[in-house]
Amino acid sequence: MIVKSKGIVLSYMKYGDTSIIARIFTEEGGYGSYIVNSIRSQKSKKSIGYFQPFTILDLILYVKETRDLQRVSEFKSHYPLHHIHQDLMKSSITLFLTEVFSKLLQSEQSPNPELYAFAEDSIKIFDQLKDGVSNFHLQFLLKIGPFLGYAIDDIDNVYSSTNRLSPSNENQEIMDMLMKESYGYETKMTREARNDMLDGILEYYQHHAHIAKPKSLEVLRSVLN
Structure with missing residues (x-):
């Protein structure tokens, strides 16, 4: 099932050679863990900086109810933060x-x-x-x-x-x-x-x-x- 939602990133950990597992609090689904594939790859078009703590994202999620670990299909910034990560x-x-x-x-x-x-x-x-x-x-x-x-x-x-x-x-x-x-x-x-x-x-x-x-x-x- 494809779900569109805003989400607040709380943390992430490395997963495999190029991916991460991000813990995200989403508006549509609550708190959960999500695989973000290939974000650490040199060929990735998006920075892992999107998954800094408290970053607010627009997400397209691939959700399967029989799994505890879901997947982020697409993401983009919902609200750019200018000071939280620099101060x-x-x-x-x-x-x-x-x-x-x-x-x-x-x-x-x-x-x-x-x-x-x-x-x-x-x-x-x-x-x-x-x-x-x-x-x-x-x-x-x-x-x-x-x-x-x-x-x-x-x-x-x-x-x-x-x-x-x-x-x-x-x-x-x-x-x-x-x-x-x-x-x-x-x-x-x-x-x-x-x-x-x-x-x-x-x-x-x-x-x-x-x-x-x-x-x-x-x-x-x-x-x-």
């Missing part, structure tokens, strides 16, 4: 978020158009974002919860299901604002406060979604700090 801080945040997002999407192998629209809109905003860049990952993870069925009504919900102590009143107020305000919200916080907030959010998702600790966490922290 060190943005690229580090992207690497971290695509790892966490992939783990959260393990159960989203059917269409979730509201979640897809949220993710695509967030990526487009992030690419152009000038203020509050260092807070984007916190806002993204706080805002995405309801789309995954993990509603975060207030910050107390984040900490009540973990073994962590609740944050100070000041930090709780900051987290409330990060959750409610649009991307780009600027606020001063210490390195320790930002790390504690992120640890609390990750432990919340580890408790509810049973995800492992992200391997890219320390890289992110070294860049932000």
